[in-house]
Amino acid sequence: MRRLRIVSQWVFGLYFLFLFMNTRYLGEDVISYPVNAIFQLDPLAGITSMAADRTVLDFFWPLLLLIPATLIFGRLFCGWICPMGSLMDLFGRKSRVKVPSPGGRFAHTGEVLLIIVLAGSLLSMNLGGVLDPLSLLIRSLAMGVVPPLERAVTLLFDTLYAVGGPVRGVSEPIYGWLLDHLMSFQLPAFRYMILFLGLMLTIVALELKERRFWCRNLCPLGALHGWFGAVAPLGLRIQSPGCTACGECLKVCRMGAIREGEALSIDRKACVLCYDCQDSCGDGAVGHGVPVADGVGGNVLGLTRRQALVAAGGGVLLPLVTGPGIRADDLPQYFIRPPGSVPERRFVSLCLRCGECMRVCLTNGLQPALFEAGLEGFWTPRLISRVGYCEYSCTLCGQVCPTGAIAPLDPVAKRKVRIGTAVIDKKTCIPFVRPEQCLVCEEHCPTPEKAIVFDDGAVMGPEGPVTLKQPRVVDHLCIGCGICETKCPLEGDSAIRMIRQGEDRARN
Amino acid sequence: MSRDGRVNRRQFLKGALTAMAAPGVIVPAVLSSAGRADAAGQSTLSVIRLDDPYRATVESVRRLGGMRAFVPSGAAVLIKPNIGWDRRVEQGANTHPEVVRALIEMSLEAGAGKVIILDRTCNDARRCYRSSGIQDMVESLSEGRVSLEFVRENRFRKVRFPHGKLVREWPLYTVALDADVLINVPVAKHHSISGLTLGMKNLMGLMGGNRGTFHSRIDQKLADLTSALRPHLNVLDATRILVRNGPSGGRLEDVRVLNTVAASADPVALDAFGTTLFGLEPSAIGSTVAGHEMGLGEMDLARVRVLEG
Numbered sequence: 001m002r003r004l005r006i007v008s009q010w011v012f013g014l015y016f017l018f019l020f021m022n023t024r025y026l027g028e029d030v031i032s033y034p035v036n037a038i039f040q041l042d043p044l045a046g047i048t049s050m051a052a053d054r055t056v057l058d059f060f061w062p063l064l065l066l067i068p069a070t071l072i073f074g075r076l077f078c079g080w081i082c083p084m085g086s087l088m089d090l091f092g093r094k095s096r097v098k099v100p101s102p103g104g105r106f107a108h109t110g111e112v113l114l115i116i117v118l119a120g121s122l123l124s125m126n127l128g129g130v131l132d133p134l135s136l137l138i139r140s141l142a143m144g145v146v147p148p149l150e151r152a153v154t155l156l157f158d159t160l161y162a163v164g165g166p167v168r169g170v171s172e173p174i175y176g177w178l179l180d181h182l183m184s185f186q187l188p189a190f191r192y193m194i195l196f197l198g199l200m201l202t203i204v205a206l207e208l209k210e211r212r213f214w215c216r217n218l219c220p221l222g223a224l225h226g227w228f229g230a231v232a233p234l235g236l237r238i239q240s241p242g243c244t245a246c247g248e249c250l251k252v253c254r255m256g257a258i259r260e261g262e263a264l265s266i267d268r269k270a271c272v273l274c275y276d277c278q279d280s281c282g283d284g285a286v287g288h289g290v291p292v293a294d295g296v297g298g299n300v301l302g303l304t305r306r307q308a309l310v311a312a313g314g315g316v317l318l319p320l321v322t323g324p325g326i327r328a329d330d331l332p333q334y335f336i337r338p339p340g341s342v343p344e345r346r347f348v349s350l351c352l353r354c355g356e357c358m359r360v361c362l363t364n365g366l367q368p369a370l371f372e373a374g375l376e377g378f379w380t381p382r383l384i385s386r387v388g389y390c391e392y393s394c395t396l397c398g399q400v401c402p403t404g405a406i407a408p409l410d411p412v413a414k415r416k417v418r419i420g421t422a423v424i425d426k427k428t429c430i431p432f433v434r435p436e437q438c439l440v441c442e443e444h445c446p447t448p449e450k451a452i453v454f455d456d457g458a459v460m461g462p463e464g465p466v467t468l469k470q471p472r473v474v475d476h477l478c479i480g481c482g483i484c485e486t487k488c489p490l491e492g493d494s495a496i497r498m499i500r501q502g503e504d505r506a507r508n
Numbered sequence: 509m510s511r512d513g514r515v516n517r518r519q520f521l522k523g524a525l526t527a528m529a530a531p532g533v534i535v536p537a538v539l540s541s542a543g544r545a546d547a548a549g550q551s552t553l554s555v556i557r558l559d560d561p562y563r564a565t566v567e568s569v570r571r572l573g574g575m576r577a578f579v580p581s582g583a584a585v586l587i588k589p590n591i592g593w594d595r596r597v598e599q600g601a602n603t604h605p606e607v608v609r610a611l612i613e614m615s616l617e618a619g620a621g622k623v624i625i626l627d628r629t630c631n632d633a634r635r636c637y638r639s640s641g642i643q644d645m646v647e648s649l650s651e652g653r654v655s656l657e658f659v660r661e662n663r664f665r666k667v668r669f670p671h672g673k674l675v676r677e678w679p680l681y682t683v684a685l686d687a688d689v690l691i692n693v694p695v696a697k698h699h700s701i702s703g704l705t706l707g708m709k710n711l712m713g714l715m716g717g718n719r720g721t722f723h724s725r726i727d728q729k730l731a732d733l734t735s736a737l738r739p740h741l742n743v744l745d746a747t748r749i750l751v752r753n754g755p756s757g758g759r760l761e762d763v764r765v766l767n768t769v770a771a772s773a774d775p776v777a778l779d780a781f782g783t784t785l786f787g788l789e790p791s792a793i794g795s796t797v798a799g800h801e802m803g804l805g806e807m808d809l810a811r812v813r814v815l816e817g
Contacts, residue, residue: 025632025634025635027634027638154662157662161662161663162662185632185633185634185658362632362634362635363632391594391632391635392594392631393635393639394632430724434724436724437701437723437725438701438720438724439700439701440720440723442700443630443699443700443701443756444630444756445756446594446756446758447758448753448759448762449753454700469701487630487720488720489718489719489720489721
């Protein structure tokens with residue numbers, strides 16, 4: 001069974017990687033294998049999103065199979081499927097990293113976080129995605145790992161290209177292959193990249209200290225699976241007539257799930273069914289079944305009742321003291337959500353912060369928010385048009401969004417979705433302040449009937465007034481795509497910027 | 509050395525160290541080079557009206573003496589169509605893929621060693637190459653000597669414009685500078701500042717840097733750019749033209765089908781002719797006037813030998 005488990009970890013791990021690499025534009029309008037599929041096996045994402053949004057999301061239907069299986073067998077997701085768990089096992093080799101002992105100072109942190117998140121979701125605040133391991137992994141890879149890696153590769157090959165001669169002859173074909181097959185088309189960059197990388201590195205560092213540190217102590221999804229599996233009737237158990245209490249299993253248990261009492265027993269809340277104990281057992285005493293009478297189990301909650309209530313209180317309090325501000329949709333004027341986004345309150349309760357939308361965005365314009373949209377908008381996507389605009393015929397972000405925070409749109413509908421409105425700053429716009437023509441915003445405007453037109457206006461030049469074409473936004477034609485803001489030739493801030501005014505979702 | 513005294517790719521590789529010692533310094537020999545005008549100094553322009561873009565293109569080049577007059581055997585040819593926009597063929601924002609196909613196939617027949625097609629696009633390059641039909645066309649050729657390349661930001665090199673009046677230097681695309689033959693293939697479109705976008709404007713797709721700043725006094729700057737790039741052959745796609753909401757377009761009501769392809773070695777004469785398709789005088793387009801004044805070509809169509817068909 002141990003072998004089978006390892007095979008399963010590789011299969012799901014590589015499948016995850018395959019999906020992740022396919023979650024980008026590959027020359028087709030539709031992404032066939034988006035990595036959001038992995039969330040279908042994520043009860044934390046499912047429960048918090050549905051609770052916060054108060055809807056049933058069909059997307060999560062596989063949970064109807066996974067949760068009963070967990071109720072019967074225990075945390076098999078953590079040991080067999082979870083790509084984060086498998087990644088941890090890759091770093092935390094048995095031979096090098098010490099195994100944990102049961103309990104420990106941080107043992108119930110994940111449970112506390114889980115209760116906070118669940119309680120918060122009842123009040124429509126969904127912070128589950130911030131710490132959900134799948135969301136965390138995708139986001140960290142997309143925004144913390146891939147960008148610096150690709151930047152390093154690009155620097156290397158740019159240097160080799162500059163060297164020229166035979167070096168270039170060798171390096172360019174390799175670089176070309178990498179660009180065609182593995183790398184992003186444009187070098188991605190994200191605000192606060194270091195946060196994503198830092199969080200990931202911290203989790204890896206903890207793993208190097210103690211096996212499955214994250215999964216055992218911190219992971220809220222792991223804690224949820226622990227609850228489901230706490231009394232699993234067909235979990236792993238140690239049979240006391242067979243067991244000689246030699247303690248070999250204690251030395252291999254990555255979860256610190258084996259407890260010493262009168263006899264050795266397995267804590268089903270912690271056990272991830274890795275079968276290392278069964279493999280190590282010389283007595284053949286590890287098997288499936290209802291735990292023997294004095295075994296652990298039955299106690300679902302690891303916390304005391306008081307601790308649990310405090311955590312729940314915190315979870316309820318959080319949305320009460322942060323939540324949408326003084327006015328509904330109290331967002332900064334320049335805060336633009338991706339096309340197809342649902343109204344703000346629903347958006348923040350549905351968004352998992354997985355970062356897939358930001359990964360697929362063709363122009364890199366979708367960037368993670370920090371606190372611009374409040375605590376509840378932490379790490380949600382916003383369009384920073386100066387970085388990149390919303391490509392007129394592109395529908396990728398809505399395709400990959402797991403929960404429909406960004407609704408999927410067909411290209412025809414997408415071209416008509418208005419996410420904001422362009423406004424011109426006449427204090428900096430070139431033909432308003434200097435005797436020079438400029439038309440870049442109008443030239444790039446993608447609406448079939450251009451949303452930017454020109455009026456004649458005079459600007460004083462060295463030899464008297466000069467008549468220039470000065471741009472004006474036609475409000476009802478503008479969709480707020482932001483290409484004008486991206487392309488404005490001014491250094492620094494653009495003279496034309498997107499504001500939320502007129503966004504379609506406000507009217508829904 | 510290749511055209512205009514430039515170092516071509518092979519020589520560049522051979523003499524890498526020498527080339528590195530003086531990166532990007534380009535010295536065009538003379539502005540009015542051979543092949544641009546006949547012995548009497550007269551420019552030639554062919555204008556073909558046919559409802560088949562491929563045949564019209566073939567015919568337009570044949571009238572100028574065939575592709576062999578421009579492409580020596582073994583030459584590296586760079587074809588620069590307009591692929592700037594994420595628009596479909598019938599929307600008229602990009603060069604028609606059949607026009608490009610004709611030029612590729614004629615270049616190969618003339619013995620080109622390789623043919624590269626590229627543009628520095630305005631929308632996402634992958635979407636532009638796909639939507640324009642250019643990528644599908646090139647893939648359907650499945651010819652090893654032909655490659656449709658994406659512009660890479662590390663491949664621009666700053667070059668001096670020795671004849672530039674306003675632009676003294678600018679980063680240009682190395683692959684274009686290193687090619688032996690440059691074929692410029694614009695599509696005729698409306699444009700709100702330069703009036704129209706034709707051949708000289710199309711060359712902006714080989715520029716690096718912040719192209720937006722180019723639009724102030726664009727007429728002279730386009731002439732400066734043309735003097736630095738010196739395309740060998742210019743082919744104007746006027747199979748359908750965009751008369752409003754250019755250069756990006758998007759409305760079929762703004763597209764006029766003209767079934768016309770024109771070609772010339774003279775970029776100014778070609779633009780002058782293109783202007784007339786919109787019912788305007790050549791002098792209405794500032795870059796044409798500036799190019800004429802710089803001696804890049806002839807804008808008075810009465811003094812151009814026009815071969816129509």
